[in-house]
Amino acid sequence: MIDVAFTRAEVRPAAVAVVIDVLRATSSIVKALESGYTCVLCADSIERARELREPGRVLAGEQDLVPLEDFDLGNSPEGFERPLGEELILATTNGAPTLVAAADVAERVLVGALLNLDAVTEALAGEEDVQLVCAGTKGRLGLEDVYAAGRISVALPGARTDAARAAECVAARYPTPYGALSDSEDARALAGVGLEDDVRACARESLSEAVPEAVTDAEGVALVTCQNQRQNSMKTQPNLACNL
Numbered sequence: 001m002i003d004v005a006f007t008r009a010e011v012r013p014a015a016v017a018v019v020i021d022v023l024r025a026t027s028s029i030v031k032a033l034e035s036g037y038t039c040v041l042c043a044d045s046i047e048r049a050r051e052l053r054e055p056g057r058v059l060a061g062e063q064d065l066v067p068l069e070d071f072d073l074g075n076s077p078e079g080f081e082r083p084l085g086e087e088l089i090l091a092t093t094n095g096a097p098t099l100v101a102a103a104d105v106a107e108r109v110l111v112g113a114l115l116n117l118d119a120v121t122e123a124l125a126g127e128e129d130v131q132l133v134c135a136g137t138k139g140r141l142g143l144e145d146v147y148a149a150g151r152i153s154v155a156l157p158g159a160r161t162d163a164a165r166a167a168e169c170v171a172a173r174y175p176t177p178y179g180a181l182s183d184s185e186d187a188r189a190l191a192g193v194g195l196e197d198d199v200r201a202c203a204r205e206s207l208s209e210a211v212p213e214a215v216t217d218a219e220g221v222a223l224v225t226c227q228n229q230r231q232n233s234m235k236t237q238p239n240l241a242c243n244l
């Protein structure tokens, strides 16, 4: 069955879970692994991320969308163009804890974003028990995540839940990814703190072939790696406007 969890609270055991936080955590993870970080350690809290700090590790994340003072980076995808160390530690409000929660119960967890939409969809071929997990925002659904879940769901064969059908309806409503993202509360919140460019960056579709996978590493920590990673393989997109 193809299913969609609209928020982290709906995460359940599944053969494959795809965690989606388009604005911005899973988009940032795809970028970070593409740029050459060997792994991303997702922490379920800022305090836990601080405990993971070590030489060679870069600390990234946000609180109320903005970078923390003692962190090396925020959560803007452009911050991950080049690796500043070997491993990335990421603490975010919704995406990182959702990855931790899914890794605790699903047999396999993939990291989904619009940036790697086709690659993730292809990786789900033949899977019959799939939960597309929208990270949402503080317990409420995020339109941009539901849009991406609907795009994946509609491309998969087989039976689906009403939640998956509802996500597909949302996806069908928007002719472009940017249209869906810019209509979301999260996009407005990012614009409110001067980060509207991040919305455009996260709306780019299928530039990456990376299919990152997450496993539980320790309590409250998910280890994300990418077996099919090809460093710096993000396709260039000279005319960004064509995808908006």
Ligand code: MLT
Pocket (backbone or CB within 6 Å): 021, 023, 024, 025, 026, 062, 065, 075, 092, 093, 094, 095, 096, 135
């Ligand atoms: C999150 O995980 O809460 C989000 O990615 C928030 C953001 O940084 O935009």
